[in-house]
Amino acid sequence: MNIKTLLIEKANAAMHAAGIPEGTNPAVTQSTRPQFGDYQINGAMGAAKALKTNPRELAQKIIDNLDVADLAAKTEIAGPGFINIHLKPEFLAASLEAANQDSKLGVAEHVNPHKVVVDYSSPNLAKEMHVGHLRSTIIGDAVVRALEFRGDTVIRQNHMGDWGTQFGMLIAHLEDLLEQGVDLEKVALADLESFYRDAKKRFDEEEGFADKARDYVVKLQGGDAHCKKLWQMFIDTSVKHSEEVYARLNVTLGRDDIKAESAYNDRLQGVIELLKEKGIAVEDQGAQVVFLDELANKDGEPSVFIVQKSGGGFLYSTTDLAACDYRSNELDVDRILIFVDARQGLHFNQVEITARKAGLLKDKTSYEPSLFGTMMGDDGKPFKTRTGGTVKLADLLEEAVSRAADKIADRTAELSEEERSEIARKVGIGAVKYADLSKHRTSDYIFNWDTMLSFEGATAPYLQYAYTRVSGIFRKAGVDSANLAGSINIVEPQEKALALKLLQLEEVLDLMISEATPHVLCGYLYELASLYMTFYEACPILKDDVAADVRESRLLLCNLVAKSLRTGLDLLGIEVMEQM
Numbered sequence: 001m002n003i004k005t006l007l008i009e010k011a012n013a014a015m016h017a018a019g020i021p022e023g024t025n026p027a028v029t030q031s032t033r034p035q036f037g038d039y040q041i042n043g044a045m046g047a048a049k050a051l052k053t054n055p056r057e058l059a060q061k062i063i064d065n066l067d068v069a070d071l072a073a074k075t076e077i078a079g080p081g082f083i084n085i086h087l088k089p090e091f092l093a094a095s096l097e098a099a100n101q102d103s104k105l106g107v108a109e110h111v112n113p114h115k116v117v118v119d120y121s122s123p124n125l126a127k128e129m130h131v132g133h134l135r136s137t138i139i140g141d142a143v144v145r146a147l148e149f150r151g152d153t154v155i156r157q158n159h160m161g162d163w164g165t166q167f168g169m170l171i172a173h174l175e176d177l178l179e180q181g182v183d184l185e186k187v188a189l190a191d192l193e194s195f196y197r198d199a200k201k202r203f204d205e206e207e208g209f210a211d212k213a214r215d216y217v218v219k220l221q222g223g224d225a226h227c228k229k230l231w232q233m234f235i236d237t238s239v240k241h242s243e244e245v246y247a248r249l250n251v252t253l254g255r256d257d258i259k260a261e262s263a264y265n266d267r268l269q270g271v272i273e274l275l276k277e278k279g280i281a282v283e284d285q286g287a288q289v290v291f292l293d294e295l296a297n298k299d300g301e302p303s304v305f306i307v308q309k310s311g312g313g314f315l316y317s318t319t320d321l322a323a324c325d326y327r328s329n330e331l332d333v334d335r336i337l338i339f340v341d342a343r344q345g346l347h348f349n350q351v352e353i354t355a356r357k358a359g360l361l362k363d364k365t366s367y368e369p370s371l372f373g374t375m376m377g378d379d380g381k382p383f384k385t386r387t388g389g390t391v392k393l394a395d396l397l398e399e400a401v402s403r404a405a406d407k408i409a410d411r412t413a414e415l416s417e418e419e420r421s422e423i424a425r426k427v428g429i430g431a432v433k434y435a436d437l438s439k440h441r442t443s444d445y446i447f448n449w450d451t452m453l454s455f456e457g458a459t460a461p462y463l464q465y466a467y468t469r470v471s472g473i474f475r476k477a478g479v480d481s482a483n484l485a486g487s488i489n490i491v492e493p494q495e496k497a498l499a500l501k502l503l504q505l506e507e508v509l510d511l512m513i514s515e516a517t518p519h520v521l522c523g524y525l526y527e528l529a530s531l532y533m534t535f536y537e538a539c540p541i542l543k544d545d546v547a548a549d550v551r552e553s554r555l556l557l558c559n560l561v562a563k564s565l566r567t568g569l570d571l572l573g574i575e576v577m578e579q580m
């Protein structure tokens with residue numbers, strides 16, 4: 001159920017029937033104040049301007065043709081030509097009851113599902129996952145869950161960086177350690193960061209090592225079995241590290257979703273041939289370069305996009321062009337979403353323009369680099385450890401859980417040790433995720449433990465607590481929510497406000513899916529929880545003097561609130577609990 005879409009359709013039909021030519025699309029919004037009705041149609045003003053007539057008269061014509069008898073109690077013209085729609089309480093009640101019966105809470109499956117590649121997380125395997133990959137991982141995963149909930153077909157692709165010159169240095173170092181009999185998992189690769197540092201130090205300082213490393217890159221890229229084997233050992237351990245982080249984060253990425261950079265190796269030469277053949281890439285100082293006038297600077301100099309190095313080596317850019325070809329021409333997808341740091345914006349513009357020219361990306365496929373801002377420390381600079389190093393994601397998550405444990409200690413004193421640590425885990429991880437997901441994707445944000453772990457304001461702990469309160473009502477009432485039998489009756493204004501919010505879920509998910517912005521769902525859940533609190537204060541449920549049918553109606557509302565919070569948080573990858 002999506003009241004907004006329904007009203008847009010009806011408004012369109014009415015405008016058509018009123019003789020208004022196509023082209024002016026009515027906007028429909030939820031009203032900000034009860035006196036403006038529940039929804040407003042705003043189409044008459046634009047149309048009147050185009051037709052040079054009186055907007056209020058035109059609004060009346062639209063109303064005369066508006067077929068809303070089954071959902072609206074009243075329609076009226078307001079101000080310069082808005083049409084206010086007051087919905088019928090029975091319509092709201094029936095819609096809520098249908099949502100309560102439905103496993104997807106009334107959110108319909110797309111009639112024309114899209115096939116979508118979502119490229120997210122995508123860490124570089126030379127190093128351990130650091131906070132820079134948090135945003136890509138969790139924003140991408142939330143969008144994936146929402147797309148699937150809505151019925152789209154999603155192909156997750158973890159575009160891991162597992163190829164490139166630094167691997168020569170890493171496997172040369174690995175080889176030496178293996179010869180010394182060092183245990184690979186427990187010692188050599190237990191800490192990828194220091195492994196990388198050690199290798200780099202030898203590369204910079206040790207005689208002969210750099211040559212060996214360079215030699216190994218060439219061998220590896222030429223398919224040498226020994227180098228390939230060492231490389232594979234390194235990759236396996238590194239992938240295992242990422243998988244631990246995914247499990248901790250409650251992220252749905254699995255091993256089958258890995259489509260790493262190296263997977264495109266066989267296609268790279270072909271991409272370059274094609275670009276040369278079509279005259280898109282030209283030789284410049286030995287390298288293959290695409291000059292893009294579309295992205296020229298203010299002096300009119302074209303943007304330079306290097307697709308092959310002068311020695312013949314391929315680049316990040318070459319791989320992304322090959323990925324376009326695979327995703328668009330072979331998988332034949334409608335959309336490609338790539339969750340990546342905003343600093344890579346130019347790169348993806350260059351990829352798209354080049355790929356479209358070359359036919360590596362067909363018109364049907366929309367290419368959507370979904371850029372995100374930087375996570376900042378309290379000092380307003382990119383988040384770092386106290387000593388200025390990059391923060392490992394695994395360490396950050398461990399700290400979140402231990403801080404959450406302190407925070408909830410007195411609330412959960414009477415629970416068992418095991419229950420307490422389970423709650424701390426859900427609260428800590430949930431807090432980090434919600435704090436991030438609730439910010440607009442494209443903005444930078446300041447990472448702050450106290451705000452994200454607070455039980456007040458828009459936070460995971462607030463929402464998780466709200467959920468325990470709603471679901472706790474059924475325990476208190478001694479009622480199994482599955483056995484609620486009565487019907488819903490919308491009478492009080494607080495009930496109506498809650499009802500309208502409950503019926504907005506599909507609209508919110510559509511916005512989140514089309515713009516790849518989980519913050520709209522975060523905001524929605526916070527508003528829902530707040531409206532529930534207001535409703536709970538104003539509308540008694542379990543008091544003795546509440547009539548049985550009123551109580552049943554309100555419990556039905558509570559049940560839908562609980563399910564909506566749980567489902568919504570689950571789409572964000574945040575877990576709930578029954579008590580805290």
Ligand code: ARG
Pocket residue numbers: 119121122123124159160161320323338339340
């Ligand atoms: N590995 C890259 C990084 O860590 C992100 C890859 C994003 N996806 C892509 N198709 N380039 O910055």
